[in-house]
Amino acid sequence: MPATPQRRRAVRRLTIGAAVLAAAGIAAGALPAGADTGHGDRTGRTVDVQLLSFNDFHGNLEPPQGSSGTVEELQADGSKKSVPAGGAEYLAQSLRTARKGHPYSVTAAAGDLVGASPLLSGLFHDEPTVEAMNKLGLDVTSVGNHEFDEGRKELTRLQKGGCHPKDGCYEDGKKFRGAGFPYLTANVTDEKTGKPLLKPYTVWKHKGVKIGFIGVTLEGTPDIVNAEGIKGLKFHDEVETINKYAKVLNRQGVKSVVALIHEGGMPASTSYNYNCDSPGPGDGISGPITEIAKHVTPKVDALVTGHTHQAYACTIPDPSGRPRTVTSAASYGKLYTDTTLTYDRRTHDIVRTSVKAPGAVNHVVHRDQPKAADMTSLIARWNKLAAPVAGRPVGHISADIAGRGANAPESPLGDVISDAQLEATKADGKGGAQLALMNPGGIRSDLAFTASGSEGDGVVTYGEAFTVQPFTNMMNVIDLTGAQLLSGLQQQVSGPNAASPKILQVSRGLTYTLDMTKSGTDRVVKDSVKLDGEPLDPAKTYRVAMNEFLAGGGDGFPAFKDGKNKYVGPSDLDAFTAYLTAHSSATGPLTPPKADRITVVK
Known part of the structure; x- marks a missing residue:
């Protein structure tokens, strides 16, 4: 009797099922005769x-x-x-x-x-x-x-x-x-x-x-x-x-x-x-x-x-x-x-x-599909509670400032943040910072010119600044010798960070060359490291600002744990928002920096 369409489909299912099991290393005979997958x-x-x-x-x-x-x-x-x-x-x-x-x-x-x-x-x-x-x-x-x-x-x-x-x-x-x-x-x-x-x-x-x-x-x-x-x-x-x-x-x-x-x-x-x-x-x-x-x-x-x-x-x-x-x-x-x-x-x-x-x-997860109504309600409810804090304007920008998604070791937003941290700890006599370093993993987002809220193009709200710097780490200023600072820069591309480098964002005045054609600590070209145009002196002591996580050796930077004379300043978020407020306005928005402090050789 010729096979019915239904039987042909059943046989085909058995054949495909047996093939899958065989490919996975399980014999087709492990299934009883006539079993359906x-x-x-x-x-x-x-x-x-x-x-x-x-x-x-x-x-x-x-x-x-x-x-x-x-x-x-x-x-x-x-x-x-x-x-x-x-x-x-x-x-x-x-x-x-x-x-x-x-x-x-x-x-x-x-x-x-x-x-x-x-x-x-x-x-x-x-x-x-x-x-x-x-x-x-x-x-x-x-x-x-x-x-x-x-x-x-x-x-x-x-x-x-x-x-x-x-x-x-x-x-x-x-x-x-x-x-x-x-x-x-x-x-x-x-x-x-x-x-x-x-x-x-x-x-x-x-x-x-x-x-x-x-x-x-x-x-x-x-x-x-x-x-x-x-x-x-x-x-x-x-x-x-x-x-x-x-x-x-x-x-x-x-x-x-x-x-x-x-x-x-x-x-x-x-x-x-x-x-x-x-x-x-x-x-x-x-x-x-x-x-x-x-x-x-x-x-x-x-x-x-x-x-x-x-x-x-x-x-x-x-x-x-x-x-x-x-x-x-x-x-x-x-x-x-x-x-x-x-x-x-x-x-x-x-x-x-x-x-x-x-x-x-x-x-x-496309955004051209319908929204889940219960999530829309949840977001609206919490946004209402957050509004008095989140919607406060703290600055203005002229264009997107790339941070988390930047495709280079140095990001424009990384420059802004490190400059903000230097400014927040330099003016204070107790801090006396000469340079600032920021770990890239602490930058959690870009600053978008057109954000999801209704505050208007180019306006940076407290909520947006918080999204960029959400940890509220306290700023530390520590003494590091030039040798210790160089060791820290080398740890960006060696040790635990060799396979996946963590390139620190640096404040204005600090420049150096990163040669990625080399390996390990040699990637940091020693003679290229300069502060305000002067070569780094291994024996000299420098006042270096960074967040408390980095100062504690986080992200594979043990060199910074040996810093002396620690001063605790404002939080990284407060430093960031204060800088945005001081350096931008509706008529004079902050422009994205060139990100030209680290020269990369590939």
Whole structure:
């Protein structure tokens, strides 16, 4: 009897399913004769679980401004297009649209949901962002380094709820309820008890399907946050921790495991949709996550990563040689990743797929789609509370001043900020600063000429300034010898910063040449370092201004920890806003500097 169309489709499903399983290293004979792969079918042998993920949201409820709010898209003809993206209204809508038709869908994040946030969230200790994450359906997240910006007690409050211990409740009759999803801190333990600060793992369950999630932050968190924020905590090796808890989950019968890792890599392309596996698996990515991925136990089926604010969807072989997805969705809610996890009901494990369809794909959070109404209401409610502070004008600019998104070691906004810090600490006799240094990671956004508010073109509000400098670090002025200062400049491109240089932004008067054709400390051309036209004297003492994080050796600059005669000045934000006010007006706006203090040889 000839096969019916329905039977031909059924046979085709079996053939495709067997091919996928064979490609993943599972024999087709492992399925009983006549079994249906059953993707999405509650009674089938396998079911597709949709894993939606993102990372490094950093409280960007409103669309990020300037270049921080765009992604680069590779076109069919090889050209690149800048696409506006991000904003909680669009992220929520994108995730809700993506979930349609997927009865098994889980949403996860890889840390830094909060911290270094714009004023709309940061002013309220990131309660608005946690509330937004609850509404958009986040199921689980790892912590990142920025979850520790305000210390362990504040992180615990964000998880469990309760009003802020100093600021209290922000709305009459409303108490902050905390995160409706678990923050996972598998590799962050209390020094005294040895126990994880919060839950190390969680198990997502839906209609018989069970997937375990293990959450870790980078082991090097103590090097990039203020010491006070992590007092009494220890940060452990990512691989050892994940492997430990993967065994724990397996003993509990949970064979499908996803690791949420706040550590990442550097892709070969800046385009979110490039082929990360060209010419071979994982060849399009480098950095810390590659070694982590190669050593995390095969018991883990997928790695969702973050921290570097990059976009990639790769396969990197696990220790057994099997391909495994490693993904990151850039930052600020501009992308989300859609990963298909094919769950085998008999083995309770994931049938490994590749990045190719239906594997893992990054999608743009476009701004030309409808807004999620509940997010619009949430943003309006918090904006009303923030308005008396956020809307105050502090300066004027004549054009965009690039900072976070600048494509050179020195950015125009970096020059403005370092000049502001020098001015704030130079005039004061106690400070006496001769130069200022600013860490690039502390510049969180551009200053956009046309912002999202209604204050008018070129007007810089306090809220916009806060978005650029949200940490409110206190300015320090310290004594450094010329030799110590040179050592600090060399640490930009050597040691922990060799693979991914952290080029300090410098105030006017300091100039030098950076030769990137060389390696290590030789990249800083010694004879080129000058202050006000005079060569740096190794034996002379200089008064150097920088924020307290940098003065404490943060971001891989231990040379600055040896500074003497410390003076504590105003906050970096106060220095920034004061400079904007003093050096601009409606008729004389501040123009973007040339960014010509560091000469780069490539």
